[in-house]
Amino acid sequence: MIRLFKNNEADFSHNETVLSEVISCKVTEEINEDYTMELEYPLEDTKNISSNLVTASIISTPTIDRRDNQQFRIIQKETNSNSISVQSQSKLLADLKENRIRAMTIVGKTRKEAIQIILDNALDPHNYKVGDLDTNTNTNVILEVKEGNLLSAIIGLENSVLSEYGGEFIVSNDTIDIVDQRGEDNGVVIEYGKNISSIKETIDNTDLATVLIPRSGDYRLHEYCMESPNVNKYEKRYFKEVDLNLNIWDGKSEKGEGQITLSEAYKIMRDTCNKMFIEDKVDQLKFNYSIDFIELSKTEEYKNYKILETVHLGDTVYVKHKKLNLDLQGRVNKISYTVDSEGITSIDKIEIGFSRQSITDIINSTIKSIQFTEQNILLQVSSLDNTLTSKIEMTAEQIQSTVTDTKNQLQSQITQTAGSLTSAITDTKNNLQSQITQQAGQIQTTVSDLNGAKSQITQLNNQISSKVDEGDISSLIEQNAEAVTIAIHNQTDMNVTFDSSGQTIQNGAFKIKDKNGNIVMWVRSDGVVMVKDLYFDNAAFSKTSNLSSALANMEGITLSNLGIGNRLTIHDSDFYIYYNGEGGYDLNDYVRTVAYKLLQDKGLV
Structure with a gap:
């Protein structure tokens, strides 16, 4: 059924206003053209709803394809003494035509x-x-x-x-x-053999080409031309030149960016001609059949074309042309159908044909496609004074966007490939640059000046490292789940590692300072430990302590001055005395030998 809705209706599921007294209703749709509906309705209808047929109202009608009932917005109304006629357009097309958009660029x-x-x-x-x-x-x-x-x-x-x-x-x-293309190819075939008043035929051989001559400058194919598989189906050969204007490398100088070899150029020439025959069909006559089914249904030939009542817009139809002895391939380019008050549809007119761009447009489109594929895309916008420039450059390998401010000597750039993303900002005036490089397994950030100072952080899935370089000196901090390493690269190449076993220092010394900044302990690079002061608690003096054991097992100790607080207790055999270079004596030997002799010499014994 055909239904009428208010101009702001959002729910199209109800049947509040049904147009049940339709005089005529015809829907027309054409490939990449308009989608319209014409309706005539009695001015004095029994339900008195004709007055609601006003501009901007919406009419919903059945379709002949798989789409749901389609909505049309009334864009024009005409009234005579007996009826109201309205012209309407697909609601979406009508509404989008009245909406606006600002200028914008869409890339990728x-x-x-x-x-x-x-x-x-x-x-x-x-x-x-x-x-x-x-x-x-x-x-x-x-x-x-x-x-x-x-x-x-x-x-x-x-x-x-x-x-x-x-x-x-x-x-x-x-x-x-x-x-890419509407419709289906269900193998529908019709024959055209004699003139029928209800079928209007148009045949056009403008820009027909059965032999193509590709060239680029002075370069030609060895075989010179390419012939269509259909070359012998026509009364003569139809020639067309195809100038591709390729950027061909001469094979002598250095190969430039975007240049192709001669063998690559020959392949492009052949592929282009084959595409023009197979896809663009430059070797087929342009034709059109406009079929009036209302008139055709009154003839004997109707049975030969009845199958066309099952096709939809965009469907492929094969035409066997008996007079021209040609097999033509066309599509349903336009359909008109009628809808009665009960909602029953029937085909009114169908246009079947084959049309294409002019041969010049096809060649230009092909050249554009080749250049687009073989070279790169560059989009650039500059300010009026040329101090500001932004550009996007696309190749098969990467996309690069750059914004440059020549007045302030600034530039930012983002480079994207399949495996990496790099962003960089350069301040030439202040000799500074920062950069972030991202890959699937690594992120690296770098800040540097043009004089050689640089800081860098590298992050992996299991490690983070940061490094600062300036001249011949650099420092590094490297961290993983098990350890943190700090390194300084100068004359010593010292590094410090913190892990579960503690702190390890290699190739260098360290110092410990008190709260006043005074050094209280340090280790020289030769391994000597220096201590400003040392304190041992009572436990350290226990006979079982490591300190006591170390002192007890020392081969010797030299002291400038030894003071004893209360008492020195030592076994006489452990008290060893050197005397006048004569050798060593324990205490017992010294008393009996040296001391006794001294007393004897004095006459005391």
Whole structure:
């Protein structure tokens, strides 16, 4: 059934106003063109609802394909003495045409993502969204959206998603998709043999090409030209030149960026011609059949074309042309169908044909595609005085964006590859630069000046290290789960490691200071320990202590002066005395030998 809704309706599931007295209703849709509906209704209808057929109201009608009932917004109304006629357009197309968007640049997005970005940046909020039909993953596109309406930004002739990505759009109520190609190939075949008044035929051989002559400057293929598989199906050969203007390396000087070898150029020439035959079909006549099914149904030939009532927009149809002895391949480019008051649809007119760009446009598009693939993309914007410049450069290997301020001698740059992301800021005036480099297994940050001073932090999944360099001196801190190492690179190459066993110092000395900054203990680089003062508690003097054991086992000790507090207790055999270089005596021998002789010499014994 055909239903009428208010201009601001959000719920289209109810049947509050059903147009049950429709005089005529015709829906027309054309590939990458408009999607419209014309309706005529009695001025004096029995339900007195014709007065509600006003501009901006919404009419919902059944479809002939798999889409749900489609919504159309009334954009024009005409009244005569007996009826009201309204012209309406797909609600989405009509509404997006009235919405606005600011100028913007979309880089590195898929076709589907680009549509959603445009919809998200509308000045007037809405409920329209991109659908899920598009599976194209191409992101090698830079789209310069101009200030204007949303519809032009999506499906306009220039600077739109459709013009830059290509494809065919599909509207279904609140969603819009752009796909590579609408319709299906179900093997539908018809024969055209004689003129029928209800079928209008147009045949055009403009820009027909069955032999292509590719060249680039003075370079030609060894075989000179490429022939179409269909070259013998026509009364003569149709020649066209294809000038590709490739950047070919001469093989003598140094190969420049973006240049290709001669063998690569020959391959591109052959591939391009084959593509023009197979995909662009420059070897096929342009044709169009406009079929009026209302008139055709009254003829005997209707049975030969009845299968066309099952096709949908974009479907492939094969035409066996008996007079030209050609097998033509076309598509359903336009469909009109009628809807009665009960909601029953029937085909009104179908246009089947094959059309393409002019041969010049095909060649230009091909050249653009080759240059886009073989070289790089550069987008650059500069201020009027050329002191500020921002640019994005894309190649197959990387994307690089740069912003330069020549007046203040500043530059920032981001470089992205499949395996790394690097951002850098350079201040030439102050000789400073900072950089962050990120890979899957590492992040590294660096700050440096152009005089050689540099600090750097490197983070791995199991280690962090930081380093500072200046001249011939550097310091390093390296940390993992088990240890922290501090190193200084100068004349000594000293390093300190903290781990579960404690602190280890290599190739250097260390000092301990008190709270006043006085050195109280230090270790020289030769391993000698220096102590300003030393205190032992009572436990250290125990006979079982390590100190007592160390002192007891020393071979000797030399003291300038030894003072005894209360008493010195020592075994006489351990008290060893040197006398006049005569050797050593224990205390007992010294008394009996030396002391006794001294007393004897004095006459005391």
